[in-house]
Every structure is written in structure tokens, then in C-alpha cells.
Amino acid sequence: MSALLVRDLKLAIRAGGGFGLALAFFLIVIVLVPLGVGPEMDILSKIASGVLWLGALLACLLSLDRIFALDHEDGTLDLLVTSPLPLEAVIMTKALAHWITTGLPLVVVAPLVAVLLGLPSNGYVWLAISLLLGSPALSLIGTFGAALTLGLKRGGLLLSVLVLPLYIPTMIFGSEVARRGIEGAGVQTPLLLLAGISFGTVAVLPFASSAVLRINLR
Helix, strand or coil, rough: CHHHHHHHHHHHHCCCCCCCHEEEEEEEHHHHHHHHHCCHHHHHHHHHHHHHHHHHHHHHHHHCCCCHHEEEEEEHHHHHHCCCCCCCCCCHHHHHHHHHHHHHHHHHHHHHHHHHCCCCCCHHHHHHHHHHHHHCCCCCHHHHHHHHCCCCCHHHHHHHHHHHHHHHHHHHHHHHHHHHHCCCCCCCHHHHHHHHHHHHHHHHHHHHHHHHHHCCCC
């Protein structure tokens, strides 16, 4: 499985749509918001956590259609499905590769660019914690969506339509963790709900994705 992970990481970087594109898109969103909303730091600081989470969510969408597409085009996916490796483990590995190239860089960069939105200093840690805890769910949900739309023409647009509603609870609780951390309120409830979403996706979606893949490849 480690060899498959290394291969997927290399493909994500070489084929485009990896962490570089996701980070560039994320930075563009963060820069455009002050230009559209205005330079008033009081307003920006109130919406900072939600905007940062929205930017991370949209950045994760960019490379979802490549999770299985490249392997499907060259026949590698058929070999993986028929190999002795559990398909659920293969899907988890691909989701992990997507998170490493997309989600993890956003976890590192988001607190650094939060200064552009006037995020209070006591919110940096909670923003990073919420992204670290919630971004794996984005990759796993996206992997499930990529499995559903595999082989469809213009599947990228349909993938976004399918995945975005499923992303909403993660974004709500993730931004709520950061907001409550800034205000000094209790973060236990949204933090536990965010963790529950991530652990729930780990427990359920690899099996759902493997079932969908087997159906699509018949």
C-alpha cells in the first residue's frame, strides 16, 4: 500500500491539480474577499473563519475528478480492482494521497494567510485544529463522489454538484470551532461533531466507494 501511496502522490504532482493548484486557488479566494467585501477589518474578522473554510472546501474540489480518472484511463484501476489488495484499502490510500497533496498544505497555509482577513491571533490554533480534523472528511467524501461519477462525460461538474451538499456539515462545524475559539466560548460540541463526521466517513465511505466502483467497472 505504501508503494501505491507514493505512486499517487507522484501522479498528483506531475499530472497537475495537486497541492500547487489547490494552494493557488485558496490564496486567490482569500485575496479576492477583502477586495469584494471592503477593507474594514472589523467586518473581515467576523467572517474570516467561514471564508477560510469555504476557500479550503473549494480548493479541495479542484482535484477530485483526478482521484480515479487517470487510473481509469490507462487500465490501472481495473488491475487494482482485480488484485488481491482489498479495494477498500486502495480507496483509503487514494483518499490519503489526496489529503496529503491538498488538505494538509491548506492546514499549514491557512493560519498564515488568515492575517489578510484580520483573524484574531487566538483563532489561529483553532482554525488549524478544525482544518486538521475536518479536511480528511472532505477528501473521503470527494473520493466517494469521484467513484460515483467515474466514466461520465463532464463528470467534474456533476461531481461538484453531488459533493458540495455533503461538504456543508463539515464546513459549518469547522468554521464554528474557529469562531468559538476566537470568542473564547466552548468548542467541545462542534469539535466532537466535526470529529464524528471525519471518523464516520472513514468507517463508511471506503466500503460505499468500493461498491460503487465495482458497479461502474462492470
